[in-house]
Amino acid sequence: MVACVAGRTPNSDNTLAMNAPYNFSPGPAMLPPEVIEQVKNDLPEWKWKGVGQGASIMEVSHRGKAFEALIAEAEQDLRDLLAIPSNYRVLFMQGGAWGQFAMVPMNLLRAGDTADYLVSGGWSKSASEEAQKFGSVNVLASSEWVGYTQVPDETTWLRSANPSYTYLCSNETVYGNEIHALPPTTRSPLIVDASSHFLSRPMDVSACGLIYAGAQKNVGPAGVTMVIVRDDLLDRAPTAIPTVFHYQHMAATKSLFNTPPVFSIYVTALTLKWIKSQGGLAEMERRAIVRSTMLYDAIDASKVFTAPVARADRSRMNVVFDSGKEETDAAFVKFCEARGLMSLKGHRVRGGMRASIYNAMPIAGVEALVAAMREFEANL
Ligand SMILES: Cc1ncc(COP(=O)(O)O)c(C=O)c1O
The missing domain is CATH 3.40.640.10 (Type I PLP-dependent aspartate aminotransferase-like (Major domain))
Incomplete structure (x- = not known):
C-alpha cells in the first residue's frame, strides 16, 4: 500500500488532504486514494506479495x-x-x-x-x-x-x-x-x-x-x-x-x-x-463522528437548510437535508458542483440533498461543503 499520493499530502487524521472534487455519491462511492493508487500500480501486472x-x-x-x-x-x-x-x-x-x-x-x-x-x-x-x-x-x-x-x-x-x-x-x-x-x-x-x-x-x-x-x-x-x-x-x-x-x-x-x-x-x-492501516473500526467511527457532527451542526445552525431525521436516529454516513423549496435545493446542488462538491442531489424518491460521507471522505471534504453552505446562504 502506498503511503502518499503525488500532489496529495496527509492530513492530521492521516487521510490524504485532497482538493476538490469531493465525491458525495451514495454508492458506488469514494474509495481511499491510496487504494486507487495501488490499483493503478497493479493494473498492468498484478503482483501478489511482490x-x-x-x-x-x-x-x-x-x-x-x-x-x-x-x-x-x-x-x-x-x-x-x-x-x-x-x-x-x-x-x-x-x-x-x-x-x-x-x-x-x-x-x-x-x-x-x-x-x-x-x-x-x-x-x-x-x-x-x-x-x-x-x-x-x-x-x-x-x-x-x-x-x-x-x-x-x-x-x-x-x-x-x-x-x-x-x-x-x-x-x-x-x-x-x-x-x-x-x-x-x-x-x-x-x-x-x-x-x-x-x-x-x-x-x-x-x-x-x-x-x-x-x-x-x-x-x-x-x-x-x-x-x-x-x-x-x-x-x-x-x-x-x-x-x-x-x-x-x-x-x-x-x-x-x-x-x-x-x-x-x-x-x-x-x-x-x-x-x-488507518487504525481499524474504532478510528473509522471516530472520523465518522467528526464528519457527521460537523455537517449536522452546520445544518442545524443554518437559516436555510434543515435535517429532518430525529437527532437520535441520524445517519453518520448519509446526511439528508433540504431547504423545503425545490428551486433552492436545485440551485444549491449546482452551486456545490461549481465548487467540485459532487453528487449531492437527494435520491429521486426523497428529493432535497444527501451528502454521503463514507470512510474514504476526508474531513476536508466536509469542511468544503460546510463552507459552501455558508457562502450560499450569505448570497441569498
Ligand atoms: C441499505 C441498502 N440496501 C440495499 C441496497 C440495494 O443494493 P444493490 O443495488 O447493490 O442491490 C442499497 C443500495 O444503495 C442500500 O443502500
Missing part, C-alpha cells in the same frame, strides 16, 4: 494460488476488523443487496412460518416485499407515515409468536437514518442489512444471525456482497434452491463455487488493508 502474476488482476484465474490466497487474506482481515467469532462463515457473493433481499428468505424462511421485518426506509420496505414472494411476512413497525424521519421505537414493535428471523436495515441510505444500537438479541436470529454503514464502526457480530453488505459504499467497488452468517443457520435452507444462492454451498466452497467477481474482491481486499 511476485508478478504475468497478467492484470482482471485476467488471472480465480482457481490460481495467488487469488485463493488473496480471498483467504481478505476474509481474515474482515474477521480481524469485526472480531468475527469462529462459528460464523464469511461469504463473498454476487447479486448485490437486492440479491440478499431474496436469498435471506430463500435460505432462512421456514415453510409455513413468518419472518418479522422492521420497515425504517425504502430498502427495508423493498426487502420485506421481496420476502413475501417466499412466505409470510409480519411488519414489526413502519415509520413510512413520518417519511422515515425516525426508526420505529422498539417498544412499538409487534412481534410475531415464533418468527423464522427478525430483519432490519441498520442504515437507510435514502432517508438517512441509522440504528446506532442493535436491539438486544431476539429469540429469532437477527438479520441485518448493513450495506451503507458497514465497517464505519465496530459491530457486535455475535448479536446477529446474519449480516450482509454490498461493498460499494465503504469497502470497494460494486459487484461483491459480503455475507457473515452463523453456522447453525446454514442447515436451514431447503435443497431445492439454486446452488449459487445457497449459503451452505457457498460456505462449503469458500465462495469459489463459480467464478467470483475477482476485480471487486481484489479492490475490497485492498480497502480492508487500508482500514486496518
Whole structure:
C-alpha cells in the first residue's frame, strides 16, 4: 500500500488532504486514494506479495494460488476488523443487496412460518416485499407515515409468536437514518442489512444471525456482497434452491463455487488493508463522528437548510437535508458542483440533498461543503 499520493499530502487524521472534487455519491462511492493508487500500480501486472502474476488482476484465474490466497487474506482481515467469532462463515457473493433481499428468505424462511421485518426506509420496505414472494411476512413497525424521519421505537414493535428471523436495515441510505444500537438479541436470529454503514464502526457480530453488505459504499467497488452468517443457520435452507444462492454451498466452497467477481474482491481486499492501516473500526467511527457532527451542526445552525431525521436516529454516513423549496435545493446542488462538491442531489424518491460521507471522505471534504453552505446562504 502506498503511503502518499503525488500532489496529495496527509492530513492530521492521516487521510490524504485532497482538493476538490469531493465525491458525495451514495454508492458506488469514494474509495481511499491510496487504494486507487495501488490499483493503478497493479493494473498492468498484478503482483501478489511482490511476485508478478504475468497478467492484470482482471485476467488471472480465480482457481490460481495467488487469488485463493488473496480471498483467504481478505476474509481474515474482515474477521480481524469485526472480531468475527469462529462459528460464523464469511461469504463473498454476487447479486448485490437486492440479491440478499431474496436469498435471506430463500435460505432462512421456514415453510409455513413468518419472518418479522422492521420497515425504517425504502430498502427495508423493498426487502420485506421481496420476502413475501417466499412466505409470510409480519411488519414489526413502519415509520413510512413520518417519511422515515425516525426508526420505529422498539417498544412499538409487534412481534410475531415464533418468527423464522427478525430483519432490519441498520442504515437507510435514502432517508438517512441509522440504528446506532442493535436491539438486544431476539429469540429469532437477527438479520441485518448493513450495506451503507458497514465497517464505519465496530459491530457486535455475535448479536446477529446474519449480516450482509454490498461493498460499494465503504469497502470497494460494486459487484461483491459480503455475507457473515452463523453456522447453525446454514442447515436451514431447503435443497431445492439454486446452488449459487445457497449459503451452505457457498460456505462449503469458500465462495469459489463459480467464478467470483475477482476485480471487486481484489479492490475490497485492498480497502480492508487500508482500514486496518488507518487504525481499524474504532478510528473509522471516530472520523465518522467528526464528519457527521460537523455537517449536522452546520445544518442545524443554518437559516436555510434543515435535517429532518430525529437527532437520535441520524445517519453518520448519509446526511439528508433540504431547504423545503425545490428551486433552492436545485440551485444549491449546482452551486456545490461549481465548487467540485459532487453528487449531492437527494435520491429521486426523497428529493432535497444527501451528502454521503463514507470512510474514504476526508474531513476536508466536509469542511468544503460546510463552507459552501455558508457562502450560499450569505448570497441569498
Ligand atoms: C441499505 C441498502 N440496501 C440495499 C441496497 C440495494 O443494493 P444493490 O443495488 O447493490 O442491490 C442499497 C443500495 O444503495 C442500500 O443502500
